Amino acid sequence: MLESLWQDLRYGTRILVRSPGFTVAILVTLALGIGANTAIFSVIHGVLLRPLPYPDGERLVHLEQPVARQGGESAGFSPLELEDYRQRLTGIQRLVEYHSMPFNIVGQGEPRRVQTAVVSSGFFDTLGVRPLLGRTFLPDEEKPGAAPVLILSHAYWQRELGGDPTIVGKTFTMNGRTHTVIGVLPPVPQYPGENDVYMPVSACPFRSGEHWAHARTSRGLTVLGRLAPGVSIVEARAELERAAASLHQAWPEAYPEAQGFTATASRIQDRLVARARPTLLLLFVTAVFLLLIVCANVANLTLARLARREHELAVRVAVGAGQGRLARQLLTEHLLLSFLGGLLGLVVAVAGMELLVAFVARYTSRAVEVEVGAPMLLINLGLSLGTGLVLSLLPALPARTLFGAVAKNGSSGSRVSPRLRGFFIVSQVALSCVLLVGAGLMLRSMVRLHRVDPGFDPENVLTARVDLGWDRYREDDKVRAFAEQLVPRLEGLPGVTVVGLANELPLGGSEPWTMALQVEGEEVSAGQVRPRADLRSATSGYFHALGVPLLKGRLFEPGDRPDTAPVVVVNQAFARTYLAGGEPQGRRISFDEGRNWVTVVGVV
Structure with a gap:
């Protein structure tokens, strides 16, 4: 048995070497399909399926109010x-x-x-x-x-x-x-x-x-x-x-x-992956579609090649090879192709893993647990074996018909069923269209995101972060005094035209400071959810440095100090959503259910 298997492997290797174009096309196709699936399945395993790295991690819970x-x-x-x-x-x-x-x-x-x-x-x-x-x-x-x-x-x-x-x-x-x-x-x-x-x-x-x-x-x-x-x-x-x-x-x-x-409680493991789960499931479906396209494509190429091997098969039948031996030979060739494609796919998976993990890290901190190791190797091995078996089963019916004809007449007398080949071609095109439509929609979304006006001009804007020690700058007046000294010093540097300060950068990736609000004159009934807004502390120079245009009113002025009436500048979206039906300037907003009010002085 082992000797026969070794003969099949050697013969299969010679056959593949004699058809370099076919072999390269198959290996590249399999490498892309198996590699993408290996990477995606490895991330799904590391994020969704892998237990927390703590003793009895499934019993850890997170309380919320x-x-x-x-x-x-x-x-x-x-x-x-x-x-x-x-x-x-x-x-x-x-x-x-x-x-x-x-x-x-x-x-x-x-x-x-x-x-x-x-x-x-x-x-x-x-x-x-x-x-x-x-x-x-x-x-x-x-x-x-x-x-x-x-x-x-x-x-x-x-x-x-x-x-x-x-x-x-x-x-x-x-x-x-x-x-x-x-x-x-x-x-x-x-x-x-x-x-x-x-x-x-x-x-x-x-x-x-x-x-x-x-x-x-x-x-x-x-x-x-x-x-x-x-x-x-x-x-x-x-x-x-x-x-x-x-x-x-x-x-x-x-x-x-x-x-x-x-008050409620949830398992930490469930809470950590709640945002990532829909995205990963979508990636899973995409990966399955991609693998089906790969199988259909390879099966189609295999059928075409099988039809060209009639003379070879006839010779082997003439010297005593039965249908079982021929089928086993084809199975060996398909498994050999799949494992070689899997090895190349492993390289593809490792190369794309960093990008995929960085993407998933936007949704869950568990992305850091994904690693190149035994789970990835086992996933790759399983995908390679499964793909090889599928590739062997798909052309099984036409191969059986071909073997029978060769055994009976020494030649098939006809080509592989056009109907079956048409089925594989239609399946391949249909699955490809589904993925292409999805890819097109994603590409259009990316183009739209790229063209979105962020509301500021990032050209020639430099940023720096200053971290003040809490032991020396615990009081607000000390922080304010530091800022008042820092701005003129920076503005005096060669090449600096304007300096602005803010507690966070726009689109900086950090969680915004969000507070519930109430607009004066618009009462919120008991039980009604109050609207919320993101807040940022900034100086007037912040708007000038970023090129944020003033649409109405004014920006902050030196006279806006803690001992004067508090003021805010709102963006156009806020004014359109919450301050419609009149001029925004002069309207008042409360962030503590009406105990204190701030006045809108400008719209950017």
């Missing part, structure tokens, strides 16, 4: 609410808090801006993460007055500190305080987000403030936990809803009925 009046967005939790839920919940255990913000860090080299996670002492115990070096936080280290300590992420430790094995015990300065490194995390993905360093809540100048400790409405924290053994996510949600109802009844002033506060 949606507010109906704010469009269902979660308000987050306050420390007081977190403590209340810890006491009331039994189905969800080990509740911990998390939030992330940037700080400046000094020591062990150049000053750096680091993304810092502020967490409960039991954060890593809840996730089930053990440090690579040192230890994690102790319960006493999150209490007020505790000595500041830090845990470094593995990526930051390697990238900025060269993987220094003696880093534990060394110190950094953050927010004017000395922090001691107590541990380094292993190289595992970080959730809910990627951070450079971790600190306990007591070390954060914001989280340790009095307003966080005593105000139930000081919300914004993310809360994670673990399902208790034997408790389903449905049961945990029901218990959470009952606990939330008791809190709403005990402190009605913190949960206005008109706002529509609720």
Whole structure:
């Protein structure tokens, strides 16, 4: 049997070498089809199917506090609410808090801006993460007055500190305080987000403030936990809803009925991929269509080649080869082609993986888990084997007819059924049309996006980021004084015509600061969802530097200061949506349900 298989392989290889044009066409087609499918299926496996890289990761849950009046967005939790839920919940255990913000860090080299996670002492115990070096936080280290300590992420430790094995015990300065490194995390993905360093809540100048400790409405924290053994996510949600109802009844002033506060929980794994799932499923369907087109194309070429091999087959029948042996020979050739195409497809998959992962990373942080490894090799092997079998089965009927004719007459006497070949051609064209239409629509969308006027002129505009230390610039007046000194100095540089400041760049990719609003004179009834708008802090020079045209009114002026009436500049879309029916200038807007008002002075 093995000797016969070896003969089939050698003969199949010689046949393919003798037809270089046919072989190259088949291999290129298979490489593109199998390679694209390998890359897409590998991403789907790494994002949707692969378990979280934590012990019992399927039991990790994310708690949310949606507010109906704010469009269902979660308000987050306050420390007081977190403590209340810890006491009331039994189905969800080990509740911990998390939030992330940037700080400046000094020591062990150049000053750096680091993304810092502020967490409960039991954060890593809840996730089930053990440090690579040192230890994690102790319960006493999150209490007020505790000595500041830090845990470094593995990526930051390697990238900025060269993987220094003696880093534990060394110190950094953050927010004017000395922090001691107590541990380094292993190289595992970080959730809910990627951070450079971790600190306990007591070390954060914001989280340790009095307003966080005593105000139930000081919300914004993310809360994670673990399902208790034997408790389903449905049961945990029901218990959470009952606990939330008791809190709403005990402190009605913190949960206005008109706002529509609720509480819910979801598995972290489901929440992380919720936005990515539809896109990945669409990619999956596209990949399947592409593979079907490849199979139809290769089957069509195979049928044409099979018809040209009648004389060869007749000779083999004449020397005693049966239909089974001929069919096995063709199967061997198809599998050989598929595996060679799969090897080339693996190169295609690896080459396109970085681009595909970067695309998926826009929808889920789990994209960082996709890697070139055993799963990709197994997927590639499975696709190659499956494609080879399909390619062997598709021409099976015409091949059987051809074998029978050759065995009977020494020649087929006729070509492969035109009807069957027509079926493959029509199938190939139909599937290709579906993909081409989809590709055309995507291309048209990309062209339209490229032609969209962003509302500013990016030509000859340079940007720079200035990160101020919280220890020196915690008060707004100090930040304002720094800005007032910075702008004239920059404007005095050669080649600089205008300077503007803003807290975020347009289309910068960061999450916008969004707030619910109310326009004066337009009452919002109880239970009605208030409209929301993205806010940005900026100077008047911001509009001049970006070439944003003023359409109505005026821009900010030096006289617009904290001790004068607050003003805002709105864009044309905002004015058209919320300020229709009159001149926008002079209209007033509130972001705190009418307690304070700002006046619109211009439209850009």
